[in-house]
């Protein structure tokens with residue numbers, strides 16, 4: 220019978236706290252830029268001249284059909300060689316998450332925009348709104364409400380997959396806990412605690428999103 | 439006198455489909471023009487060109503003498519875009535069959551948004567003007583209600599208030615009452631009639647023949663992308679010259695036959 224010793228988790232709580240901090244900032248930076256890039260890509264596919272729209276779809280298809288793990292390695296090892304720019308493992312991972320998930324966010328945002336009735340745009344245009352004003356004030360606020368559930372699911376996925384940053388040595392949760400296990404030989408306690416910490420981070424995101432969704436639906 | 443609206447040789451096709459095949463007419467300031475005609479004859483497309491929601495047309499549209507979207511110079515179409523376009527487009531107000539209110543904004547916000555965003559008015563100024571216009575169309579007490587909770591008639595009146603608040607020179611109505619329950623039609627027609635009496639220049643696409651008879655200064659009958667017949671309402675609606683106008687009118691009569699007469 221295995222002799223459980225969860226006291227060890229408490230002893231190494233700093234590992235979890237620091238790891239969670241890094242995982243969260245990695246995810247936050249990744250998510251913010253993923254949504255921004257996704258928005259630009261979605262608008263390009265939707266309204267830009269054909270060559271740009273085609274480039275944007277190639278971008279989306281390429282990123283969705285290659286593994287994130289490969290993208291992380293590529294950005295960490297190949298991009299610096301090709302561009303001469305060098306960045307830390309943390310930033311390589313953040314860029315990878317942003318780029319990879321931007322493709323998914325682009326699709327979600329595009330479907331949201333496409334679901335808004337064309338009459339909404341007609342009304343804005345005849346009242347003198349510019350393209351940017353129409354998007355920002357009329358279309359995107361409505362589209363955003365409609366795609367909130369898939370958007371939040373995708374953010375939760377992003378947080379989960381931020382654990383892949385461990386492969387290039389970013390001291391986020393996964394990597395930090397792996398290291399600790401090498402020193403303590405206590406994988407059962409430490410991995411169990413790791414799963415719980417991820418749950419504590421990710422569950423509230425989904426929970427709050429559901430509340431917001433209900434509130435918006437009531438109006 | 440400069441016409442409020444002048445349309446010359448307007449043509450538009452969607453791919454192979456010629457929808458407008460050379461439409462020309464003028465509208466004098468204060469005139470109420472009703473456009474009737476069978477479904478698919480190009481009435482909506484005509485209004486959408488005048489609103490510059492359709493952009494690929496040939497010919498010219500002038501609003502108070504200013505070219506909309508393009509003008510002809512040495513036989514070539516020169517485009518007018520950006521702020522210069524929006525200035526001319528801003529003289530046109532449009533009311534849609536499906537209202538097209540913005541559902542994420544209250545009735546008041548729907549009317550205020552163009553005032554603050556497009557005209558750059560302060561919130562308080564915009565609110566005052568918006569309330570005046572909501573009052574005018576009789577929905578001031580619904581100012582804080584969101585469109586999904588308004589009846590169709592109320593939504594359409596908010597739509598009219600939203601257009602009016604921008605102080606357009608010409609108002610376009612595209613079957614403004616066609617998607618309303620019959621008992622709500624009159625409240626909207628009443629507002630439109632009041633506007634006409636105040637001297638607003640209006641182009642009204644409608645199937646409400648009674649409204650056309652009583653309110654219009656002129657009726658245009660469109661068929662197959664051209665103006666088939668036009669004249670004073672009495673003449674076009676009661677003693678039409680063209681066989682196809684007669685056929686259309688008897689069809690309409692047939693459809694609404696037995697209904698209550700409409701008294702806007």
Ligand SMILES: Nc1ncnc2c1ncn2[C@@H]1O[C@H](COP(=O)(O)OP(=O)(O)O)[C@@H](O)[C@H]1O
Nearest residue numbers: 452455457475476477478479480481482483484
């Ligand atoms: N965006 C469009 N693309 C292709 N065909 C269109 C489009 N809008 C209208 N049409 C066609 O143009 C014709 C005229 O339409 P419309 O102006 O809506 O007629 P009406 O308002 O008189 O019923 C119809 O055959 C319609 O199918």
Ligand SMILES: [Mg+2]
Nearest residue numbers: 481482483613
């Ligand atoms: Mg129509």
